[in-house]
Amino acid sequence: MNEITENMQMLSFNIILHAGNARSNAMEAIKLAKEFKFDEARNKISEADNEFTEAHHIQTELLQDEAEGKQHEVNVILVHAQDHLMTAMTVKDLANEMIEIYERIERLEDHSK
Incomplete structure (x- = not known):
């Protein structure tokens, strides 16, 4: 494997790493919002x-x-990395929406008491 290919693989794996971390954080945000821990x-x-x-x-x-x-050279690993990144971005967008929904639920539950 040549140096350029190795460099591309390292860049791709780093994108996957950061996208995976971002997705995990977004999923954790949803879990926390479900528990009404909005600051967290x-x-x-x-x-x-x-x-x-x-x-x-x-x-x-x-x-x-x-x-x-x-x-x-566009290789499968780079395409996979881009896929991870775009998926993680979608999860984060949905997490933001869900936080808002859980905030509304909490307000409605408080008003109904």
């Missing part, structure tokens, strides 16, 4: 955002390389 849930969303920032830095590096004319 929002902290988990913030942690997810930090992981996304790391993944996006890697993505930006690849995009800048391509803009400078450096061609990267």
Whole structure:
């Protein structure tokens, strides 16, 4: 395996790592919101955002390389990494929506007492 391929694999695995961490944080945020622990849930969303920032830095590096004319071989690992990243972003968006829903539920339960 040549150095360029190894570098692409490392970048791809790092995207997968950060996307996976972000997804886990978003799922934990949903669990916390379900328990009406909204501050903790929002902290988990913030942690997810930090992981996304790391993944996006890697993505930006690849995009800048391509803009400078450096061609990267698109391999299955990179496609898999992008899939992980997009899925994690969707989970985070849904987590934010669910936090709002649980906040409404809590307010409604408080009003019904």
